[in-house]
Amino acid sequence: MQALVKTEAGPGLRLETVPDPQIGINDVLIRVHKTGICGTDLHIESWDPWAAKTIKPPLIVGHEFVGHIVEVGSNVSDFHPGDLVSGEGHVTCGRCRHCMAGQRHLCPNTLGLGVGRDGAFAEYVALPMTNIWHHWPGVDEEVAAIFDPFGNAVHTALAFEVHGEDVLISGAGPIGLMAIAVVRHAGARFVVVSEPHAFRRALAARMGATRVVDPTGQDLKDVQLQLGMVEGFDVALEMSGTAAALRGAIANMAHGGRIAVLGIPTGEISLDVNTIVFNQLTLRGIYGRQMYETWYQMAVLVSAGIDIKPVITHRFPYSEFEAAFAAARSGDSGKVIMNWSE
Ligand code: NAD
Ligand code: ZN
Numbered sequence: 001m002q003a004l005v006k007t008e009a010g011p012g013l014r015l016e017t018v019p020d021p022q023i024g025i026n027d028v029l030i031r032v033h034k035t036g037i038c039g040t041d042l043h044i045e046s047w048d049p050w051a052a053k054t055i056k057p058p059l060i061v062g063h064e065f066v067g068h069i070v071e072v073g074s075n076v077s078d079f080h081p082g083d084l085v086s087g088e089g090h091v092t093c094g095r096c097r098h099c100m101a102g103q104r105h106l107c108p109n110t111l112g113l114g115v116g117r118d119g120a121f122a123e124y125v126a127l128p129m130t131n132i133w134h135h136w137p138g139v140d141e142e143v144a145a146i147f148d149p150f151g152n153a154v155h156t157a158l159a160f161e162v163h164g165e166d167v168l169i170s171g172a173g174p175i176g177l178m179a180i181a182v183v184r185h186a187g188a189r190f191v192v193v194s195e196p197h198a199f200r201r202a203l204a205a206r207m208g209a210t211r212v213v214d215p216t217g218q219d220l221k222d223v224q225l226q227l228g229m230v231e232g233f234d235v236a237l238e239m240s241g242t243a244a245a246l247r248g249a250i251a252n253m254a255h256g257g258r259i260a261v262l263g264i265p266t267g268e269i270s271l272d273v274n275t276i277v278f279n280q281l282t283l284r285g286i287y288g289r290q291m292y293e294t295w296y297q298m299a300v301l302v303s304a305g306i307d308i309k310p311v312i313t314h315r316f317p318y319s320e321f322e323a324a325f326a327a328a329r330s331g332d333s334g335k336v337i338m339n340w341s342e
Pocket of ligand 2: 092094097098099107108109
């Protein structure tokens with residue numbers, strides 16, 4: 001099969017012909033139709049310090065995908081050839097305390113698809129049956145291809161009650177953009193989105209932001225005044241991974257405010273702990289999705305009509321992966337899809 005491979009330590013990816021994956025008795029083999037490019041794939045492609053310490057080449061990259069099942073192992077009875085599926089990209093151990101308690105998102109032994117094991121930027125991908133999500137009828141295939149990051153958005157956006165609350169979202173990358181639609185649907189009052197890139201601010205407005213803010217030129221305190229807010233944001237979703245945005249959120253919360261932190265910083269960040277203490281803020285780290293409550297919530301949200309498709313701005317055949325990665329790297333894009341069908 002054709003696959004995008006990190007062949008050796010260093011920048012770049014190569015499109016190569018590699019053997020089809022072999023499946024075990026508990027596994028499912030999937031013919032990949034469409035994949036989404038994630039920031040993680042960009043880190044692996046460019047071989048930054050995180051990739052250099054994490055990735056062991058050779059490795060097929062990619063974890064956001066949709067496809068149909070072509071073969072199942074002899075133990076698999078719940079899934080069948082032809083089923084339209086995506087994969088939960090966190091492969092958990094099944095043996096630790098948290099896995100045994102049905103809290104698989106807390107598994108300390110998680111292996112990432114396309115990070116710690118061969119991934120989905122290929123014509124075929126194999127996964128344990130415990131990592132398969134069978135899509136509900138009628139789902140759009142492009143939307144299905146990005147259920148993984150949509151799950152990050154849903155898990156973060158619903159980490160705290162937002163009904164009637166004023167919500168700050170920092171970072172309007174694909175995940176922040178999807179989170180806007182989720183908190184709107186969940187009944188937030190004001191949804192203020194802070195994002196330096198103009199292209200992404202425009203997308204944020206389209207996704208339903210009450211107000212979009214350029215953090216390089218506008219102050220969140222002024223925005224609060226303009227909106228008639230008096231006590232600060234009730235909930236913040238940190239989706240940029242930057243120190244400035246996390247500090248900005250802490251400085252603009254109401255007393256008792258709750259901050260869900262999804263963005264992954266490149267290094268340590270010093271914070272104003274006094275404000276966290278005296279304003280009684282809660283900071284909660286979010287990693288991945290809940291298996292499979294978040295997937296269920298996503299399917300419900302899509303069938304209830306929430307539209308995340310405007311987040312997808314570019315489509316390429318897999319053979320043009322270099323152009324696809326360049327589009328994903330530029331700020332002038334939302335989610336970039338690669339097509340693996342003929
Ligand atoms: P992205 O990099 O496309 O989006 C981040 C956005 O933040 C960009 O649009 C950027 O312009 C913006 N930004 C930069 N500085 C800012 C500032 N000071 N204030 C506000 N916004 C600012 O990433 P994405 O794919 O949307 O993912 C969002 C974040 O979540 C990333 O940090 C990513 O690494 C992380 N992530 C975490 C998990 C997890 O499980 N915790 C999973 C996937 C992604
Ligand atoms: Zn485990």
